[in-house]
Amino acid sequence: MWDIIKRKHPNGFSILAPMEGVTNLNFRKVMRKAGRPDVFWTEFTNVSSFANPKGRPNAIKRLKIGRHEQPIVAQIWGVRPDDFTTTANYLRKIGYKAIDINMGCPDKNVVKSGGGSALIRDPELAARIIAATKKAGLPVSVKTRLGFSSVGEWKNWIGFLLKQDLAALTIHLRTRKEMSTPAAHYELLPEIIELRAEIAPKTLLIVNGDVKNTTAGKTLVEKYPEIDGFMIGRGVFEDPFCFKTTPKKPSREELMKLLKYHLKLYAKNSEDLAYDTMKRFFKVYVRDFPGASELRANLMETKSPKEALKALKKL
Numbered sequence: 001m002w003d004i005i006k007r008k009h010p011n012g013f014s015i016l017a018p019m020e021g022v023t024n025l026n027f028r029k030v031m032r033k034a035g036r037p038d039v040f041w042t043e044f045t046n047v048s049s050f051a052n053p054k055g056r057p058n059a060i061k062r063l064k065i066g067r068h069e070q071p072i073v074a075q076i077w078g079v080r081p082d083d084f085t086t087t088a089n090y091l092r093k094i095g096y097k098a099i100d101i102n103m104g105c106p107d108k109n110v111v112k113s114g115g116g117s118a119l120i121r122d123p124e125l126a127a128r129i130i131a132a133t134k135k136a137g138l139p140v141s142v143k144t145r146l147g148f149s150s151v152g153e154w155k156n157w158i159g160f161l162l163k164q165d166l167a168a169l170t171i172h173l174r175t176r177k178e179m180s181t182p183a184a185h186y187e188l189l190p191e192i193i194e195l196r197a198e199i200a201p202k203t204l205l206i207v208n209g210d211v212k213n214t215t216a217g218k219t220l221v222e223k224y225p226e227i228d229g230f231m232i233g234r235g236v237f238e239d240p241f242c243f244k245t246t247p248k249k250p251s252r253e254e255l256m257k258l259l260k261y262h263l264k265l266y267a268k269n270s271e272d273l274a275y276d277t278m279k280r281f282f283k284v285y286v287r288d289f290p291g292a293s294e295l296r297a298n299l300m301e302t303k304s305p306k307e308a309l310k311a312l313k314k315l
């Protein structure tokens, strides 16, 4: 799959970043309509939830692939290598062509469990997890950060990952300690590019952190042509049309149309998610136009997608 993507987008491919509670099936459909990324990524799914009969039904729901979503990468996380193999086998069976392992999540509970960014401090387990995931036969990538508590860790950690024969490596250019606050460390990119060329020239390099739209991503690739792809996360909150190749400020009509589409998708299939999870998206669409805050307040009072659609009709 990665070979095809690279061939199709030799000048850098765009990716919708995995975002828990955001990049579920409905939102990915919205993004497809707004101006699709070259590659989709799922939210992360815990492999031990999947391996446990009690957690499996929910994990299966989260991993559902929509129509026309390929290429899409499934992101998984956890600490038990056997559970990675079990989940990876299932992912292959249901049509995924690539798997990504989360080794960057800063969440306190995830770190406490030993997963996500905690793996930066446990390379031996990280290597066993990668090997266990590869057993399913799909290409395996890792998404990580520069280090756990200090930027200086990057060379050892990234160098170690590059030795794991990965199909791709996504680096969010911050440490776990930095969460998402200070500017991403783009000053390190030339050295990272050099290290990749030295250790693993075949591993695709994907850059993440503060890239707001495709224009910014393309500019980044022009500056550093060695980068294979760029990943956009929070940029979608500022502009859901950010993957369009020539983004312009969306009009109120465009935003309302997209919100209605999202509400209708949710009404048709809520994916068993509470209506409050849908409400979180209102600020993505209802912003930056006269009367936006009043409309948002009205929408927040609604109790169902039907009520919200009714409120929008009054506009």
Ligand SMILES: Cc1cc2nc3c(=O)[nH]c(=O)nc-3n(C[C@H](O)[C@H](O)[C@H](O)COP(=O)(O)O)c2cc1C
Binding pocket: 017, 018, 019, 020, 021, 022, 043, 044, 075, 102, 104, 105, 143, 172, 180, 208, 209, 210, 211, 231, 232, 233, 234, 235
């Ligand atoms: C709400 C939210 C949920 C996230 N969930 C995940 C996740 O499930 N897996 C993951 O690897 N990163 C997750 N991230 C991190 C993003 O993928 C991305 O690395 C980070 O936001 C930096 O990119 P940006 O500056 O483009 O937003 C999440 C970020 C946000 C804001």
